[in-house]
Amino acid sequence: MSKILQDFDISTFQNDLVTWFSNHYRELPWRENKDPYRVWVSEIMLQQTRVDTVIPYYQAFMRQFPTLETLAYAEEDQVLKAWEGLGYYSRARNLQSAVREVVESYGGEVPSTRKEISKLKGVGPYTAGAILSIAYDQPEPAVDGNVMRVLSRVLYIEEDIAKVKTRTLFESLLYDLISKENPSFFNQGLMELGALVCTPTSPGCLLCPVRDHCRAFAAGVQEQLPIKAKKKKPKAKQLIAAVIRNEKGQVLIERRPEKGLLAKLWQFPNVELESTKNAQQVLGDYIHERFHLDAAVGEYVQTVEHVFSHLIWNIRVYEATVKGVPSLNDKYEADWVDDRTIENYAFPVSHQKIIQGNLRKVDDTIGFTAEG
């Protein structure tokens, strides 16, 4: 038993937390049952993503891929399309890869040991503990940002929660702290408390079911905890993009690389611009080099900003045209698309904005045109 838990009334804390969760939990789509697949999908979607954002995606995803098998046998592009706009797209590719692994190596049954489930792509320490406790009632810790915030306050811990090592400290404490009778409600209770009461700013201590256990409240320092190192500012990057139209009114899109930022999503051809250079010239050269197309780069249309957690794109969009309907070399994956087929491709948000801002249907059969 850690020194931190000396003089801490574990059993009463467990009871107060589990009782509160039993009476106050939100009814959410992934709480309808304990199907490990449903719990799994929800935990992946909820990574770094708010509940209100996830709900509609989760419901649509479950209609489209109701079982582990339907997801395993789906086309990857359909999974990415279902994830479009949710962000962190490697989650979607890793989830499908892991689901296929479960079908092939575990007979379609989600493994129920930490050792095995942790081998699955995209299942880290938190997600493993969440699935094991919620779907399989195992007393395994599930340490997310909520849990670290709540326990930093309750136990008055001043370690920097931005450090990975601090998470392991909480995990070791939780093996002693977690309710062995109801690990599911205990873990969900910690997270629900963090989401609804023990919030980052102005925590609702007067409503808190474990206030009597809380060392930070007793000391009046709940607003000063948890300790968290500040993030660095994202770096800005200037891009120029082309909406290249052929004589059938179709536009050219290309697929991003298999790894890295926005992997496997589609986009309009674009290139980084060094500030001193002429945008139209650079774009025309780039299109010629990459696609062997002689494009007439025309008017500047608009600017789209795309803010990532670590990067900011400022994209200046230009119109361009090519004669005829040139065939595309197969060195890069690219397509001519019209308004009927563009909906089948998954785009990052910045390029959805380009579509919405610059391309609109001109009739009910084919073609786009510039707005404004």
Added chain:
DNA sequence: TACCCGTGGAT
């Protein structure tokens, strides 16, 4: 370990 990997809502 520190950095990469999205997005949109809250303050």
Added chain:
DNA sequence: TATCCAAGGGT
């Protein structure tokens, strides 16, 4: 407006 951040994982 700027900053933070929300049920993290991979490398």
